[in-house]
Amino acid sequence: MQIETTALDGVVILTPRRFGDERGFFSETWNARAMAEAGLALDFVQDNHAWTRDAGTVRGLHYQAPPSAQDKLVRVVRGRIMDVAVDVRKGSPTYGQWTGVELSAGTGRQLLVPRGFLHGYATLTPDCDVVYKCTDYYAPRTEGAVRFDDPDLGIDWGIGPGAAILSDKDAAAGRFADLDSPFRYGETA
Numbered sequence: 001m002q003i004e005t006t007a008l009d010g011v012v013i014l015t016p017r018r019f020g021d022e023r024g025f026f027s028e029t030w031n032a033r034a035m036a037e038a039g040l041a042l043d044f045v046q047d048n049h050a051w052t053r054d055a056g057t058v059r060g061l062h063y064q065a066p067p068s069a070q071d072k073l074v075r076v077v078r079g080r081i082m083d084v085a086v087d088v089r090k091g092s093p094t095y096g097q098w099t100g101v102e103l104s105a106g107t108g109r110q111l112l113v114p115r116g117f118l119h120g121y122a123t124l125t126p127d128c129d130v131v132y133k134c135t136d137y138y139a140p141r142t143e144g145a146v147r148f149d150d151p152d153l154g155i156d157w158g159i160g161p162g163a164a165i166l167s168d169k170d171a172a173a174g175r176f177a178d179l180d181s182p183f184r185y186g187e188t189a
């Protein structure tokens with residue numbers, strides 16, 4: 001498994017090895033021992049699968065607050081997305097900064113988004129299947145959300161200037177400047 005760091009400490013790109021042959025390929029997309037050996041021992045308890053019909057759709061930016069904070073391991077099994085993490089750990093030297101990584105079925109790249117980060121993605125193709133593992137269960141009452149197009153964040157989602165397709169919930173999300181993040185840099189609980 002190849003591991004690449006990003007500008008945000010803790011947000012890492014994982015690319016599992018693919019064994020190709022005349023039939024296609026085989027890949028171990030997650031291996032607890034390999035992750036632990038890489039210092040990424042995470043106890044995932046929930047797998048998610050989101051199918052999105054149209055390109056130009058944005059899901060996010062969301063987090064779940066402690067005690068339901070989630071680390072997420074995101075990958076794409078059909079199509080291509082721009083996967084984005086925003087640092088919302090108070091006291092972090094990269095607080096309010098974002099990183100975007102293209103994930104696709106073609107590359108098999110995965111993004112590890114730890115607790116303490118807002119997460120969202122934009123679909124760059126129609127008919128996108130995104131699957132991701134979480135280290136805590138769904139707890140909607142603990143959810144925090146920020147508008148994907150907040151000017152204070154300045155995220156380039158790779159979907160051009162046209163209106164993004166959003167859920168009503170995401171369209172009503174608040175400003176980053178109004179966020180009272182429950183996360184603090186250096187705290188893991």
Ligand SMILES: Cc1cn([C@H]2C[C@H](O)[C@@H](COP(=O)(O)OP(=O)(O)O[C@H]3O[C@H](C)C(=O)[C@H](O)[C@H]3O)O2)c(=O)[nH]c1=O
Pocket residue numbers: 048050059060062063072119120121137138167169
């Ligand atoms: C997240 C979630 C949702 N649901 C139900 C609740 C709603 O009836 C329906 C759609 O939920 P929502 O609109 O919150 O889905 P997304 O907009 O894709 O939300 C996700 O978007 C970004 C990318 C994230 O990282 C989070 O995992 C999550 O917030 O699925 C569940 O039953 N369990 C869950 O874990």
